[in-house]
Amino acid sequence: MNEKKKMLGDERRKAILAKLKANNEPTTGGELAKLANVSRQVIVSDITLLKARNEPIIATSQGYVYIPHSSIGGVERTVACQHTPERTEEELHLLVDHGITVKDVKIEHSVYGDLTASIMVSNRKEVAQFIEKISTTGAAYLSELTDGVHIHTLIAANEQQLVEAENALKEAGFLIENK
Structure with missing residues (x-):
């Protein structure tokens, strides 16, 4: 035995x-x-x-x-975005194609307050796995609770990568800008 x-x-x-x-x-x-x-x-x-x-x-x-805190390294920035669930993969591809790691997604829920979910995607393969997991489990994106409004914490090797990624988000119509 x-x-x-x-x-x-x-x-x-x-x-x-x-x-x-x-x-x-x-x-x-x-x-x-x-x-x-x-x-x-x-x-x-x-x-x-x-x-x-x-x-x-x-x-x-x-x-x-x-993930030891010292290994995350790089520069972090939060960005506010809005889009439909159908554009999630496009948004994540845009970011990882700029060398960005998408650390998490946050929303402000009317009952629960701030809700944060880890994403930790750095390349297209990880994005595909994330999207597949959402699809196969039937889970909803957090942003569906807030009409697509959400915040991402982005990690990059340097400030220039963040600037370029943020400009790309703006050009694609994802970025919520101060009005």
């Missing part, structure tokens, strides 16, 4: 953390569940506990990623 034993509490969270730190690619909850021989729901709880301990873990559409 060679049945794999379930990992318990602290041992499991240490293994999850080690796996995430060792991977440069996102790791799915299913992969972590298989590693620890527990359900995906147990992994979700473990990730929540690890985040509560200030471990820099983010959940992306591709899986969990450990």
Whole structure:
């Protein structure tokens, strides 16, 4: 009998953390569940506990990623945009094609206040995976709750990349400008 034993509490969270730190690619909850021989729901709880301990873990559409604060690097800027759900892929392609990492999307909800969701896409492949995940799960874009109005946190290697990306957003009609 060679049945794999379930990992318990602290041992499991240490293994999850080690796996995430060792991977440069996102790791799915299913992969972590298989590693620890527990359900995906147990992994979700473990990730929540690890985040509560200030471990820099983010959940992306591709899986969990450990991102030490020092490794994000570059320059950040927030931009306010508005568009229909059908133009999401176009907007994300425009940004990643300018060398931008789209860190997150935020909306201001009338009941819940500020809501933020991690996106963490840096190239067309990651954009495609994000769009596919939205499509296959039937999930809605956060911006659908606010008539398309949303804010992105953008990360770039330098200020010039951000300026060029922001100009491209403006030219494409995505950017909400101060009036």
